Amino acid sequence: MTAAKHDVFQAIADPTRREVLRLLADKELPISEITSHFPISRTAVAKHLHILSEAKLVRGEKVGREKIYQLQPETLIEVKQWLSYYERFWDNKLSILKHVVENDDENGFTMIKDDCE
Amino acid sequence: MTAAKHDVFQAIADPTRREVLRLLADKELPISEITSHFPISRTAVAKHLHILSEAKLVRGEKVGREKIYQLQPETLIEVKQWLSYYERFWDNKLSILKHVVENDDENGFTMIKDDCE
DNA sequence: ATAAAATGAAACCATATAGTTTTATTTATT
DNA sequence: AATAAATAAAACTATATGGTTTCATTTTAT
Numbered sequence: 680m681t682a683a684k685h686d687v688f689q690a691i692a693d694p695t696r697r698e699v700l701r702l703l704a705d706k707e708l709p710i711s712e713i714t715s716h717f718p719i720s721r722t723a724v725a726k727h728l729h730i731l732s733e734a735k736l737v738r739g740e741k742v743g744r745e746k747i748y749q750l751q752p753e754t755l756i757e758v759k760q761w762l763s764y765y766e767r768f769w770d771n772k773l774s775i776l777k778h779v780v781e782n783d784d785e786n787g788f789t790m791i792k793d794d795c796e
Numbered sequence: 797m798t799a800a801k802h803d804v805f806q807a808i809a810d811p812t813r814r815e816v817l818r819l820l821a822d823k824e825l826p827i828s829e830i831t832s833h834f835p836i837s838r839t840a841v842a843k844h845l846h847i848l849s850e851a852k853l854v855r856g857e858k859v860g861r862e863k864i865y866q867l868q869p870e871t872l873i874e875v876k877q878w879l880s881y882y883e884r885f886w887d888n889k890l891s892i893l894k895h896v897v898e899n900d901d902e903n904g905f906t907m908i909k910d911d912c913e
Numbered sequence: 914a915t916a917a918a919a920t921g922a923a924a925c926c927a928t929a930t931a932g933t934t935t936t937a938t939t940t941a942t943t
Numbered sequence: 944a945a946t947a948a949a950t951a952a953a954a955c956t957a958t959a960t961g962g963t964t965t966c967a968t969t970t971t972a973t
Contacts, residue, residue: 692809693931697878704882711949723932725950730930744940744949752885759879761814765821768869810961828919840962842920847960861919861970914973921968930959938951943944 687757690734695719696727700750703737707749804874807851812836813844817867820854824866 691697695717702708702716710728714721728748731737735754739746808814812834819825819833827845831838845865848854852871856863 688811688814689809692806694805695931697805701881704885709949719931720933721950722934722952726931741950746950750885752882755879755882756886758875762872762876762879764818765869765872768821768867769873812961826919836961837963838920839922839964843961858920863920916971916973918971919969921966923966924964926961926963928960928962931957933956934954936951936953939949941948942946 685730685733687734687736687754688761690731690736691758693727693730696731699724699727699731700736703748703750704752707747709745709747711745713748802847802850804851804853804871805878807848807853808872808875810844810847813848816841816844816848817853820865820867821869824864826862826864828862830865 691700698716699713702713710721710725713728714724717724728737728739732739732748735751737748738751739748741747808817815833816830819830827838827842830845831841834841845854845856849856849865852868854865855868856865858864
């Protein structure tokens with residue numbers, strides 16, 4: 680197959696699309712419901728869904744008059760594989776922790792120590 | 797800190813920039829050398845490096861008349877963290893293997909089974 | 914002291930991106 | 944049968960992106 684116009688990396692580059700993926704991770708949803716979570720038009724959301732669809736991150740099925748989208752999470756494995764090349768640089772967990780702490784307020788994560796039994 | 801114009805996800809969206817990261821993973825290089833690996837102008841490469849720099853994926857240091865760029869791999873941890881949210885969908889290795897096999901010729905990877913002792 | 918090397922910076926260009934509004938089509942509902 | 948709901952498709956817009964060429968600056972070399 681020839682490479683599609685949008686690949687996974689481009690697809691996840693947009694913050695709105697990443698939010699859409701998060702939504703669909705919880706459950707499959709029709710376009711209108713997805714739209715209700717964003718301040719943009721339904722048409723704009725539909726376009727994002729097309730891009731996600733091209734990248735195979737999401738799959739849409741027409742049911743009655745609505746089109747229901749669901750996450751296709753396996754595709755993200757491509758990203759994981761790409762990342763794995765760089766894991767050698769931080770396969771020691773300390774470097775990860777260091778980075779996370781240093782960027783605590785930037786990344787929108789609240790960090791909780793994993794093994795605080 | 798306010799979000800920079802380019803974040804990690806946008807930075808890695810471009811194939812050329814991903815190749816640049818690969819190059820720098822091996823060793824730090826000056827702009828001109830990086831350029832020699834691509835069919836585009838030095839100026840274009842410099843721009844890519846600026847974007848990677850904004851995203852903190854690389855760091856450039858001026859040494860004499862050249863500017864030497866090196867990889868800043870910790871930043872990729874942000875991507876790993878983002879991905880981890882979806883790991884629950886394929887934390888069973890079979891689904892990963894399934895995906896990899898099905899897309900063998902598309903992703904340019906040769907897969908070797910990990911634990912084939 | 915000049916010339917060459919390496920980069921920086923500016924101006925420009927074509928296309929892509931992310932959004933809009935408008936119009937049409939399909940499918941329920943009443 | 945008529946209306947409302949959900950989406951599809953098209954046309955348009957502003958800005959971003961990825962590239963170019965040209966000119967200036969800084970730093971070796973000869």
